[in-house]
Amino acid sequence: MRNRTGPRPARLRTIAVLSALATVGPLLLDTAPASGDPVGAGSYTTTLPAGAALPTGCGDLSTNPRRHMTANAPAGPVPTNDWWSSLVYKRTDCAFSDNLMAHPFSFDTVAGGLGVDYSTSPTITGTPTTVGEYHFQYGADFTLGVTGLNAAEARVDGWTDWTVSPYWSDGTRTLRATIGHGSPFVYARVTGGDARLSFASAPAVWHTSGNRIGFRVDGHDYAAYAPTGATWSVSGTAITSNLAGRGYFSVAVLPTTAGSTDARRVALATSYGTYAHAHVTGTRVSWDYDESASVVRATYAFTTQAMEGTQTGTVVALYPHQWHNLGGGTPIAETYLSPRGPMKVLVGTSAFTTNTRYNGVLPELPGVGITGGDATTLDGYLDQAAQGDPLAGFGNDTYWTGKGLGRAARLAEIADLVNRADVRDKMLGAIRNRLTDWFTASSGKSQRVFYYDRNWGTLIGYPASYGSDAELNDHHFHYGYYVAAAATLAKFDPSWAARSQYGGMVDLLIRDANNYDRGDTRFPFLRDFDIFAGHDWAAGHGAFFAGNNQESSSEGMNFANALIQWGQATGDTTVRDAGLYIYTTQASAIQNYWQDPDDEAFPPAFEHSTVGMVWGDGGAYATWFTADPEKIHGINMLPITGGSLYLGHDPAYVDRNVAEIVRNSGSATPRSWADVIWSFQALSKPDTALAAFRANSGYTPEEGESRAHTFHWLRNLSALGQVDTGVTADHPLYAVFTRNGARTYVATNLGSTSVTVHFSNGTNLVVAPGRTATTGAYTWSGGSAVPGDTPPPTDPPVASPVLKLVSPSALTTADGTGARGDTIAGAGGVNHDGTPTNARVYTACGITATLDPSGSTRFALRVDSGTGVANGVQVRISYDPNGSGAYPVSETYHYFATDPVVGWETYTQDRGIQSRTGVPADLSGGCVRLEVWSAIGNGTTTLRTSATTTEGNQSTVEIPFTVR
Known part of the structure; x- marks a missing residue:
């Protein structure tokens, strides 16, 4: 990594990025008791926890974030995590700002006004096989200001979705400029003196015509526009105008090249001049999800003020992710050079639209390839993952809590898909308990609590990490994991996710990271998402020489996918559609700026297939935390989820990326994060990735991964193929x-x-x-997701009332393939007598049978608690008459106290029925379900399953029906 000066970077850590959460509910900020402000059944605090840090910067910024704003600046929360944030969130330059990368311009603020540059020559470090970076570094072509201006600071006078207006005053002279992404114009208003463009050496003037002047500096062509009736004067190293006393002007950079003629320059200056005095005063994005076409349409609109004339259009330069998806309009022939590749130009527009195809996400890959021996393998991995506390070993801060929640959510999803309800429910229980803890504030609570800061308009979780408190870094990374876990929980426990329960706290996390509701003034609109650049920024302040930065684009996508999943699970289409806008836009940006498969963005001499992080002025084959190639690549892959399929849209690029990992690491087998890299590779070559997993199954899992999830992903992609x-x-x-x-x-x-x-x-x-x-x-x-499910038919069909338990989840008349022991989790010292908890579930469906009124349910389950004492297992057997997914008839039996002697014991119906519901009836395509759990005791119990007739000691259930 190159040396950096200034504050702690956005993320210094030993692994990936962060987490998030979401739901809906009212929030009254001005009546909050110190013990916690309620949001449904949850709460947050407005009393800073003991020892907690707040955003820090120059002076009293922690308590007065508006100290670097004028009285004209919009009321409400302070935007952070933007390309211009260092102008208001000052940390290294307490008077002005760090470099501001807007594209095609880059800027700096100084005492004499606005430093202006159009950087076209990248600086490249490193080699094709080592850490390296490219930067289109800022170096002022000129300073735009007022003659004699010597301001003590630059302040923020206003902002819109992708513009900002810095303001200077020295008590006699003032300057207000408006700059923004995609604008080739700087719009200026001045008082107290002449407009002045100051240069290091005399500029080359190639055109003068009344109020317009064209000049070249450092090989870049510009045109300056004064009001009608005014002229420009050139003297030494300055160009000035008295503006005919009208106080406004604009300067444009022109998209010319070394071969451009003066005639073409003049033609462009004339064309641009039509819009030079239509000053942009507002920018605004809106979006719409066209479900039938699977397209997200986003409209980027401009509001202008005609300083003279009646013109309402403007000139805008589009990034590749925009012009690749442009919904109308014809760009001119010339383009701008930028760190993101060529920017195409629309002249005379007041809005443009992108139509970005959406190719879908899933909660998880379907379990289509998990059969036979692979089912046994996955079952074993799930057993391993379910041992102990699923969240043990993870840090207590918001990022590492999120990583643990993400791992548990993946396990819950795949366990449900393969009918391992015991593992699923254990993971859901861990998620529910941990989220509920975080979502509950109480007086004096300083751990696992969210604090709302009115001054900044932000929700900070404590313990914080990686600058999520003092620098407002990474909220979308952290909270994305929370939202994703909440979405999984909402599928199975919709009552928990209701607004009246904890859904409102989830929504607060969403709104903090990326508030989708312009009417909500508690949080800035889309805090972390740069609307025009098309991707997130990680640093809250952006106070770096190279602008702001974003490392783990994939964790940003985890947040967007979480919004889609949460919105769909809770029926909140507003949140879902915001997630779809961020997801589709950022997927296109990642393809263009992190991956660059078409060699458009990276300079030719930067010989890498990817960057680990994007900077405002370039990109870096690097991370904040390591130089290992596996992690430079992998940080933009993890976490692997059903929302990761965008990474497989270009299989040829996947191959190119993986080949570079092998080349730069010198190892065909990843030395670290192997599971993440295999999962990425499987989007192109799933059989190769699966074979690598099987040959190297002793690898160390990435902290947020599990062998169960990786095997599920690889094995099912091997069956499914490519996206x-x-x-x-x-x-x-x-x-x-x-x-x-x-x-x-x-x-x-x-x-x-x-x-x-x-x-x-x-x-x-x-x-x-x-x-x-x-x-x-x-x-x-x-598996059994919600009431109303229709399970699949049993294969082979049930042909006898005697059903055998076959792992992982079947009741069948067929023999098993070899005895094994299914683990029944301990009760954890809690009494679960009569209440199925972390149960193993076995099901037979598609049964047509006549009830025997004189018969009764019988069972013989072979169980063993080893040498454990005070353990007891319990059974519930339920009937679904027509396969509707509802089980109206059930029998719960008294639990069976196992002895502390190794060896099988037999638990039967002779223990007696504890409770019964419903009236038995004939089965027509119906189902039988057996649930086995620990009613008491801390120890686990083994349940014998899958035994053949020859092996004996089969566990069986006999139903009181004549099967037809």
């Missing part, structure tokens, strides 16, 4: 895959009624409530 972007669907939770020319269509339904998902090539897919459905060789995937 197919050629087909879309009219549903937000979908994906299409292609393997050997055959497509598999996937969709997830989080609702309470069946839906039909229509794919753009005419394929339709009916998805039952709470299910993930697929076409092709596989037609169903998912």
Whole structure:
């Protein structure tokens, strides 16, 4: 890494990035008791926890973040994490700002006004196989100001979605400039003196015509526009104008090249001049999700003030992620050079629209490849993951809590898909308990608590980490994990996610990181997301020589995906659609600026296939925390989730990226984060990645990963193939895959009624409530998600009333493939008598049978608690007459106290029925469900399953029906 001066960087850590959370609910900030402000059943505090840090900067910034604003600045919370944040969030330069990278311009603020540069020559360090960076460094072409101006500081006089207006005053002279992303104009208003452009040496003037002058400096062409009737004077190293006493002017940089003629320069200056006095005073984004077309349409609109004439249009330069998806308008032939690649120019527009295709996300990959021995393998990995506290070993701060929540959420999702309800429910319980703890504030609580700071308009979780408190870094990273975990929990426990419960606290985290509601003045609009640049910024202050920075783009995408999942799970389409806008826009930005598969963004001499981090003025093949190639690449891959499929939209690029990891590390097998890299590689070559996993299964998992999830991901992609972007669907939770020319269509339904998902090539897919459905060789995937589920038919069909337990989750008349022991988790010292908790679930469905009125349910379960004492297992057997997913008939039996002697004991119906619900009836395509859990005791119990007839000691359930 190159040397840096100034404050602690956005993230100095030993691993990835951060977490988030979301929901909805009213919030009254002015009536908060010190013990915690209620939001539904949750709460936050407005009393700073003991020892907690607040945002820090120059002077009293922690308590007065508006000290560097004028009285004209908009009321409300202070924007942070933007390209211009160092202008208001001062940390290194207490009077002015650090460099401001707007593109095509870059700027700096100084005592004499605004430093202006159009940087076109990158500085490149490093080699193709080592840490390296490229930067289009700021170096002023000239200073725009007022003759004699000598201001003590630059302050913020206003801002809009992607512009800012810095202001200077020395008591006699004033300057107010408006600058912004994509604007080739600087708009200026002055008092107390002449407009002045100051140069290090005399500029080359190539055109003068009344109020317009064209000049060149450092190979860059500019045009300055004074009011009608005014002229410009050139004297030595300055160009000045009295502006005919009207106090406004503008300067544009022109998109010319070394081969441009003076005639073309004059033509461009004339064309731009039509809009020179239509000063941009407002910018605003709006978006719409066209579900039927699977397109997110975003409109970027400009408000202008005609300083003279009636013109309302402007000139705008578009980044590649915008012009690649442009919905109308014809750019001119010339382009600007930028750290993001060529910027194309629209002249005379007042708005433009992007139409960005959405290729879907999933809660998790469907479990289509988990059969036979692979099912046993996954089951073993799930058993390993379910040992002990799922969140043990993770730090207590917001980032590492988030990593733990993310890991547990992945395990819950895949456990549900393969009918491991015991693991699923254990993970959900851990998520529920930890989130509820974080979402509950009480008097004096300083750990696992969220604090709202009125001055800054921000919600900070304590313990904080990586500058999430003192620098307001990384809130989208941290809170994204919280929101994603809450979305998983909401699928299975919608009451917890209700506004009246903890949904409102989730929504507060969403709003803090990226407030989607302009009417909510508690938080700035889209804090972390740069609307015009198309991606997040990590540093709250952006106070670096190279501008702001963003390292883990994939953790930013984790936040966006979490909004989609949360919004869909809770029925909040406003949150969902905000997530879709951020997700689709940022996916395009990542492809263009972090990956650059078309070699448009990176300078030719920067010979890397990716950057670990994007800076305002360039990019770096580096991270904040290591020079290891695996992590430079991997930090923009993790966490691997059903929202990671955008990484597989270009399989050829995946191969190129992985090849560089091998080249730069010198190892064909990743030395660290192997699971993350294999999961990425599997989006192009799933069989290769799966084989690498099988051959190196002793690897050390990345902290937020588990072997169970990695194996599930790799094995199912091996069955599904590559992501197919050629087909879309009219549903937000979908994906299409292609393997050997055959497509598999996937969709997830989080609702309470069946839906039909229509794919753009005419394929339709009916998805039952709470299910993930697929076409092709596989037609169903998912466990008991919500009431109303329709489980799959049992294979082979039930042909006898005697059902055998076969791991991981079946009741079947067929023999098992070899005895094994399924672990029944201990009760943890809590009495669960009569209440299934962390239960193992075994199910048989598709049963047509006549009730035997004189019969009764019988069972013989072989159990063993080893030498453990005071343990007791319990059983509930339930019946679903028609396969609707509801089980109206159930019998709960008294628990069985196991002895402390190694060896199988037999738990039978002779223990007696503790409680019974419903009236038994004939089965017509019905189901039988067995739940086994620990009612008492700390120790685990083993339940014998999958035994063959020859092995004996089979665990069985006999139902009181005549099977037809």
